[in-house]
Amino acid sequence: MGEKDAEVESYHVGDAYEGDPIAPICEDQTPEEGQRADAVSDKRTRGYQGLAFFGMLNAGLLLTALAIVVFKTPNHLAFGGTSGVAVVLSTLFPQLPVSAFMWVLNIALVALGFVFLERRAVLWSAYASIALSAYVSLFELVFPISSSITGDLALDVCFAVLLPALGSALVFDIGASTGGTDILAMILRRHTDVEIGKALFAVDIAIVCAAAVLYGPRVGLWCILGLIAKTFVVDTAIESIRQRKVCQIICKYPHDVEEFIVRTLGRTATVQIGWGAYSGRRVIILTTVLTRREAMRLRLYVRQIDPGAFITITSSSEIIGRGFRGVN
Incomplete structure (x- = not known):
């Protein structure tokens, strides 16, 4: 030719x-x-705008809050993030529920966000942090659960990973976030040279180690598996939606x-x-x-x-x- x-x-x-x-x-x-x-x-x-954007954002937050109340809290599953810290703190201070600590942590992170970031950059993350805390409080009233609803820790871990993964995928797909440690990541990205992924992973590992000390090696090992699975499942869910x-x-x-x-x-x-x-x-x-x-x-x-x-x-x-x- x-x-x-x-x-x-x-x-x-x-x-x-x-x-x-x-x-x-x-x-x-x-x-x-x-x-x-x-x-x-x-x-x-x-893409999503107006009511559609708002609806998708809240749907993702509702799934995340449901997993925290129904599956994570009763089994002491602390995979990381503000919910993991709240689960650990609720054990150390049993007088207060998980939602109370989530309110404290998220409000503190939102305040830091408004101090160190532009208001527009942190606005939706601030809303997501407050809304997630509110939904956790609501579900604690609707589902006053103190023990596993299935009696099977492995099954509870699966749903504790899957529901937030689906919620995060819905939220990330519209260009928003679930707040919490995402605000900390934005602050680190803007004001430091710290590798954000490694820093947040180190925090998650510290939370998992605290769970292992408080709840024993069995729960600690499940938390480690949950933390690893969360990363892959969230990525897979996001790729599937997109x-x-x-x-x-x-x-x-x-x-x-x-x-x-x-x-x-x-x-x-x-x-x-x-x-x-x-x-x-x-x-x-x-x-x-x-x-x-x-x-x-x-x-x-x-x-x-x-x-x-x-x-x-x-x-x-x-x-x-x-x-x-x-x-x-």
Whole structure:
């Protein structure tokens, strides 16, 4: 094959390609269709706002508070963070519940945040810290639990890890945080050269060691496992929520697929002109990034119009650009 055969030219939907028999479908879009597509893309880019943002934030905090009251406190599971410190302190000072210590710790961290950080930077973290303390107090009244509700420590540890992980994933996905030690992390990041991850991990280890001394090696070892599992489960939950599908399609009817992506799915695509290494024939390669549901619809459509189409679909949790939220 010569140099010409090795060339691969690319253009985006809407760009002209001289001599290409498959015209970009955006040339046929009406102004109304173009405005509607832009509005949909802008909405996706902005992500959660207003009531949706507030609802997602509180849903994540409610799951975290439920885990603290129902699973962590009765079993003395101190995985770290303000809740771990509160569990330990409630044992040392049994006159006060876990929620009381969470109020004290979170208010202290919020005060430090307003002193050492810009008000805008700490505002939502301050709200999350106070709201989480309030939800813990509420659940302590609704569920006055003093012992394990399942009688199985292993099962309680699982839910003590899973519920906050899901809550954190919901909160992080909208670009917020659950407050507490996140405020401490922001302060360290701004005013010191301390490696934040190592500093916070050292604090968590100290809390786990205190739990092992107070509650015995059995609970201490479960706390260590919970601390390790929390890191992996939170990361997995966040990646699962943010996961998108990168799709590449080579088929007989690329124009129809391009039209389906733009007009039916409300997405866009990149079109590449390539050549098959074995056949030497020119092919049209469509690349697009979709949600899981959209990828399934695209796959079914392509298989319907061309059963012999070549489709590759890969997962990605980091998609940055217009049409996808900036928090990704």
